[in-house]
Amino acid sequence: MRNFTSVHDVDDVTALVNLALELKQDPLKYANIGRNKTLGLIFFNPSLRTRLSTQKAAHNLTLRVMDMNVGQDSWNLEIRDNVVMDGDTSEHIKEAAAVIGQYCDIIGIRSFPSLNDKDTDYKEEVIQKFITYSGVPVVSLESATRHPLQSLADLITINELKKTARPKVVLTWAAHPKALPQAVPNSFAEWMNHPDANVDLVITHPEGYELDPKFTQGAKITYNQNEALEGADFVYAKNWSSYKYYGNIISKDKSWMISPEKMKLTNQAKFMHCLPVRRNVIVSDAVIDSPDSVVIQQAGNRVWSAQAVLKKILEDNF
Amino acid sequence: MRNFTSVHDVDDVTALVNLALELKQDPLKYANIGRNKTLGLIFFNPSLRTRLSTQKAAHNLTLRVMDMNVGQDSWNLEIRDNVVMDGDTSEHIKEAAAVIGQYCDIIGIRSFPSLNDKDTDYKEEVIQKFITYSGVPVVSLESATRHPLQSLADLITINELKKTARPKVVLTWAAHPKALPQAVPNSFAEWMNHPDANVDLVITHPEGYELDPKFTQGAKITYNQNEALEGADFVYAKNWSSYKYYGNIISKDKSWMISPEKMKLTNQAKFMHCLPVRRNVIVSDAVIDSPDSVVIQQAGNRVWSAQAVLKKILEDNF
Amino acid sequence: MRNFTSVHDVDDVTALVNLALELKQDPLKYANIGRNKTLGLIFFNPSLRTRLSTQKAAHNLTLRVMDMNVGQDSWNLEIRDNVVMDGDTSEHIKEAAAVIGQYCDIIGIRSFPSLNDKDTDYKEEVIQKFITYSGVPVVSLESATRHPLQSLADLITINELKKTARPKVVLTWAAHPKALPQAVPNSFAEWMNHPDANVDLVITHPEGYELDPKFTQGAKITYNQNEALEGADFVYAKNWSSYKYYGNIISKDKSWMISPEKMKLTNQAKFMHCLPVRRNVIVSDAVIDSPDSVVIQQAGNRVWSAQAVLKKILEDNF
Incomplete structure (x- = not known):
């Protein structure tokens, strides 16, 4: 290399x-x-x-x-x-x-x-x-x-924690006060879609937040967050600004925040985020402070x- | 530890x-x-x-x-x-x-x-x-x-330089154009009051500049700087903002500056300061440049x- | 030392x-x-x-x-x-x-x-x-x-590249949007004028840009850039602000920029600059990107x- x-x-x-x-x-x-x-x-x-x-x-x-x-x-x-x-x-x-x-x-x-x-x-x-x-x-x-060093750390973390050979991994958008890059979700999608990752990737976000298909091709994409979360083994939350309406914030819908209610839809998923994360904006305290939050292990x-x-x-x- | x-x-x-x-x-x-x-x-x-x-x-x-x-x-x-x-x-x-x-x-x-x-x-x-x-x-x-690393260095310096078993150490306030934290004087008082320090601590400042008693308990406190300096073996000058009127500057009395005249009251005291120090505000050039100034040894x-x-x-x- | x-x-x-x-x-x-x-x-x-x-x-x-x-x-x-x-x-x-x-x-x-x-x-x-x-x-x-570490690197570079025992070295001013220090040209002149450097130093700049003679003494100084460049083995371009009209920009004459036409006057000179350099202001892309540009070796x-x-x-x- x-x-x-x-x-x-x-x-x-x-x-x-x-x-x-x-x-x-x-x-x-x-x-x-x-x-x-x-x-x-x-x-x-x-x-x-x-x-x-x-x-x-x-x-x-x-x-x-x-x-x-x-x-x-x-x-x-x-x-x-x-x-x-x-x-x-x-x-x-x-x-x-x-x-x-x-x-x-x-x-x-x-x-x-x-x-x-x-x-x-x-x-x-x-x-x-x-x-x-x-x-x-x-x-x-x-x-x-x-952000490939982050994505590799993400894949390492999933490998350490997965309970099935081919876990369901959900990348979910959440609202944020500032316009953020697409680097982390692009890269995460690209790595999760690699055959060696051996995961089922689902990406969910409001309409207009579609990432560049170059990165997401192979993943299932849905605007329905609840449907996406169902049975998830890993929930990766992240904000990004729109790729289509480039760099813009086109939704501030707070209902996308990951809360204990959302986590109940999953297969007792591990909660992931690349950090820094805004508490009670992207994810509620109750989720990030729960035993299923693996953000520190992920950062480690x-x-x-x-x-x-x-x-x-x-x-x-x- | x-x-x-x-x-x-x-x-x-x-x-x-x-x-x-x-x-x-x-x-x-x-x-x-x-x-x-x-x-x-x-x-x-x-x-x-x-x-x-x-x-x-x-x-x-x-x-x-x-x-x-x-x-x-x-x-x-x-x-x-x-x-x-x-x-x-x-x-x-x-x-x-x-x-x-x-x-x-x-x-x-x-x-x-x-x-x-x-x-x-x-x-x-x-x-x-x-x-x-x-x-x-x-x-x-x-x-x-x-600021405990500073206080420990201060105690080391006093141990190196003391000429009597139990020296008289004076912590004196001096005026300063900006509001400064109480961290250095709090900590210095706390360390000097420790039995192992084995010093007689006198603290002097204008009325209203009393530090939190949690730190100063055991020291003699006086508003009369000249009285405090009498017979001192070490003079530690430092500004701090008021604890009582929290964070405020309540005196700009320049007479508290340590000058050669003030030092004459002491037992040929060593002059100490944690640095950075404003010359001719906290201490006159003549004092800090004298052989009795130990501020560089203290910093070392x-x-x-x-x-x-x-x-x-x-x-x-x- | x-x-x-x-x-x-x-x-x-x-x-x-x-x-x-x-x-x-x-x-x-x-x-x-x-x-x-x-x-x-x-x-x-x-x-x-x-x-x-x-x-x-x-x-x-x-x-x-x-x-x-x-x-x-x-x-x-x-x-x-x-x-x-x-x-x-x-x-x-x-x-x-x-x-x-x-x-x-x-x-x-x-x-x-x-x-x-x-x-x-x-x-x-x-x-x-x-x-x-x-x-x-x-x-x-x-x-x-x-800037003596730079001048020593410059002399090392000239020693590595010189094709004659005593090369002709030209230090030439060029226009720049900001007022810059005289440190690099002062120091370069001082080192090149040292007997051990063993070079013929010519300095060229518009009138009013004379450096402090303490540094330039021994060098030939001319306001005619073309004459200076003739037969040069090394061309060292650099802006500086006026020493006489201290710190001022007194010329913005763009014709002093080092271009391929200027380089043709030389003895296939090596192009030198201490970096950072503003492209197409001090030197044209064609010169700094040419094989005769040695700025990276010089920085190395x-x-x-x-x-x-x-x-x-x-x-x-x-």
Whole structure:
């Protein structure tokens, strides 16, 4: 594996999940593989879980970490080609990526979408240009349209907790006061639809919240949340803004919040969320504080997700 | 010792001071105790001394450090329970603490008071909720009402410099343009009043600046600064806002500034301050630049204070 | 070498360049020299290359790194002496430097000029006061008037690429929308004029952009860019604000941009820039994307520049 930007970069998803579970049992098993190598973590946007879990994963592999917040620690970058840079960007991504590639053996990049321009966001220019110009392997720490380290952690969690060979997994939209990216649901759908995931994926949301079919193809999609929840083994709640009416909030319907009543429709499902989550907006206190909530275990698995990916990249490229 | 939030968490204050002095002589004596462990430093507020000295202490114990500025590197946290999170907080402290506890073996937290609501501040919700929800030992890097790593460094400094078995230590208020927390004076009083400190503590300030008696009980309190300074072996200057008229500045009396004239009243006292200090506001240049000023030694002792605490926590919990 | 603030701190420039080239071949050759030592990187201003390359250099020497952004991670510092600090600075540089010196074995400082007051900027108060008060060796990460780690990397790059014993090196001004410091051109001129550099330096800029003669003495200076470029082996483009009309932009003449036509005047010169660079303002895409552009190699050499300096300081002071 050269880069890690989506499930399509992974040769063998089952093997990657198994590696993560092996690392969870024995975090220091491959403690020498990163020695004298450097991982650069470049954040265009805030991060808590990704920042800390990826560092922890790197430490377990003896990888040195350098992290930087773009536009705060350094300057704003120009992404567009062929422009006269007489505005408020001081450096072009071509140079920034190539220079960071001189200092780092692997680069992790977080770059959220604008939510203004669908075409630009879905072209994934920031991460793609880092791949093109840095000359080193690149790991997505959440890009404009995908969050694969999260999805891998989600799949690890489902594997740990599933009670049947092929569980029913429901991804459900819920209302939120701000317009959020589609990256987490896109990526979750893409991973759950992979044959190795071996789950039945149902996606439910109000009309107009359809995700890009490129990600959801293979899943059952319904506007009826109650129907979707019936018999679910896992309920993954998440808000996203509309893909169709790009970046807009087209529903604030509070009835989509996951409550104990909704959870009663399920097969005593485990409750999942990528975090951060707004309590009593996306999910009620009673659900997230219940024994069936697995959000902390899920966040904990971010370490093993990142560590498996970094181990594979180190092995395959150095 | 599980957590370090006040002097009450310490079984044996004398032993902790002696450990710090031992580490100052031989910083790498316990260099293996933190190997493959991770310390998370979470800052809700700015920090220079604490940020750097705690990292240095961790390095000396081979502890990995991950630091994060909340609200800058990541998002704003909700502290209150049972709220509908539809405002400007994106994550609840319950999840944040539990998640950080997944990635760190020990967590250090800095969280200043609002100075608006005494009850909320003195409940110490941020650090207490990290203790409740993180599942790992928690170290105060200055909380709303206490700064115990500073107080321990202060006690170490007094032990290094005292010329009599039981020195006279004066904590004196001085005017300041901004309203400051009571954390440093609260904590200093609490530590100096501990039997192991073995000092005579006198606290002096204008009327209305009385600290919470919970911290000062046992000390002599006077509104007459000159009387307090007479025969002092140590003068610890510090501003704080009123506890009684909570968070307010009720005096801007510049005569409380520590000047050479004031120091002449003392028994050639050592001048102490926790830093940062405003020159010619809290203390005149002539005093802080004199050979009797020990503020840099005091700041240097922050390393051994933090290292002793981290060593003890590592020893007792892992 | 005690401090590294300019070429004048270096005993033997040729030896330092050779050490850098040796480290480039074998980065871990002196991997033990920094063990259990700590480098503090203190940024008063943003940084990408310096932040990352200096960390990487430190890692290669097993130096621990602590970095801090002043005014963001901590508070604003007072630089002036003898002032009543009742304004918006919370700590004096005297204490800050001395305290950081308690925690770090070497301190790197980045501090840009105000561009308002020439005398203050050219006194270099920030870095000089860190040298005076910290008690430990200090490395400039770009000060108000010089950027010696960059200049050393520039000289390394010229040594790697020169095709004649004494190449012609042209430093050319180009227009820019913002007023920039003179630090890079000052420092570049000073290093290129050093006998060990062994180059013919020509500096070209519009009238009124003369640099402080202290730095340029020995170089040929001309207002005719085309004449300067004739037969050049290296073209180093850079904007700076006027030294004479201090901190002002007195020309926005776009004809100074380095274009393929300009490069045709040269002896197939290598194109250099310290980065960040504004494309199609300082240099056209066609030039910076051409095989003769060496800006990435030049940025890569920042690692070996910093590592050579740190190695020398460690060797000479500990």
